[in-house]
Amino acid sequence: MMAALTIAIVVQRNLFSVVILSGVYSFLMATVLVALDAVDVAMTEASVGAGISTVLLLGALYLCGGEEAKPMQRPLLPLVVAVVIIAALVYGTFGLPAFSDPQAPFHTHVIPRYLNEGPKETGVPNVVTAVLASYRGFDTLGEVIVVFTAGIGVIALLRPRRKGDKEKRK
Amino acid sequence: MRTEVVLRVVGKLLIPFMLLFALYVQFHGDFGPGGGFQAGVISAAAVIFYGLIYGLPAARRLVPDGVVETLVALGVTIYLGVGFAGLALGGNYLDYFVLHRDPVEGQHRGIFWIEIGVLITVAGVMLKIFYMFAGRGRGGDPGP
Numbered sequence A: 001m002m003a004a005l006t007i008a009i010v011v012q013r014n015l016f017s018v019v020i021l022s023g024v025y026s027f028l029m030a031t032v033l034v035a036l037d038a039v040d041v042a043m044t045e046a047s048v049g050a051g052i053s054t055v056l057l058l059g060a061l062y063l064c065g066g067e068e069a070k071p072m073q074r075p076l077l078p079l080v081v082a083v084v085i086i087a088a089l090v091y092g093t094f095g096l097p098a099f100s101d102p103q104a105p106f107h108t109h110v111i112p113r114y115l116n117e118g119p120k121e122t123g124v125p126n127v128v129t130a131v132l133a134s135y136r137g138f139d140t141l142g143e144v145i146v147v148f149t150a151g152i153g154v155i156a157l158l159r160p161r162r163k164g165d166k167e168k169r170k
Numbered sequence B: 001m002r003t004e005v006v007l008r009v010v011g012k013l014l015i016p017f018m019l020l021f022a023l024y025v026q027f028h029g030d031f032g033p034g035g036g037f038q039a040g041v042i043s044a045a046a047v048i049f050y051g052l053i054y055g056l057p058a059a060r061r062l063v064p065d066g067v068v069e070t071l072v073a074l075g076v077t078i079y080l081g082v083g084f085a086g087l088a089l090g091g092n093y094l095d096y097f098v099l100h101r102d103p104v105e106g107q108h109r110g111i112f113w114i115e116i117g118v119l120i121t122v123a124g125v126m127l128k129i130f131y132m133f134a135g136r137g138r139g140g141d142p143g144p
Helices: A002-011 A015-035 A039-064 A076-093 A111-122 A127-135 A137-158 A163-169 B005-027 B036-054 B056-062 B065-088 B103-135
Strands: none
Touching (some): A002 A015, A015 A039, A039 B103, A137 B065, A137 B103, B036 B056, B036 B103, B065 B103
């Protein structure tokens, strides 16, 4: 179903339906994540991917019109690059441990400690929160700063001109 | 848009619950799914919803631009401040065990404040980006 949606997004020329379809895609992705027991990630995907980004894309659509422009030339070189990268990635997956293999490195490295000691050490029953905010505090700090930088960048790029400029334009 | 009675009434009914749900997601993040990122997005979505129904100027009156920009920086400051608090109390940077006599209680405190910082920054940034996108094209050049 998700593959069909992706093809629909690529084929579709009307940008409005592309935005709506990508919202649907995000919701499907969220259900997949719930099925994988990653409820926290699913919640983020549903609220950010399907909620906020749909609204923002619709806002952008309002500014730039609803039809996709025709491509300038035939996209042969990008196609070749994409196929090569896909082949490399698929080749890379053969090196991964088998799905749900209990001996896989990420099951034996730090995860057992987080799962066994986490609730005792932090007193927080939700392991995701414990890891995110406590054990990986620095990473989360980095994430917050990334969000902050994105906000600052948007403000710097899109901030309305100063009053003097506005009066000049009038 | 301004005359849509159904939208306006439903919006008025739903927005308080959206904000309440954001707070629930924020403070229940220790026990169930959720946390600062999600709660920030949900609370920003509540204000964006308000802006979509009642128009951007109304949302801007409710949460002015200056406040939003302050929030963006305030969240990061709180997060960094928690780190420095740990440093000042004799631990490592972002070390929560020293925030309280009981280490577990200290962890609780650290995580709580950090999540607050995340919430504030995420909500501020999302809202600001929405204001920027929605505010463009209305002032100077109308879109096509």
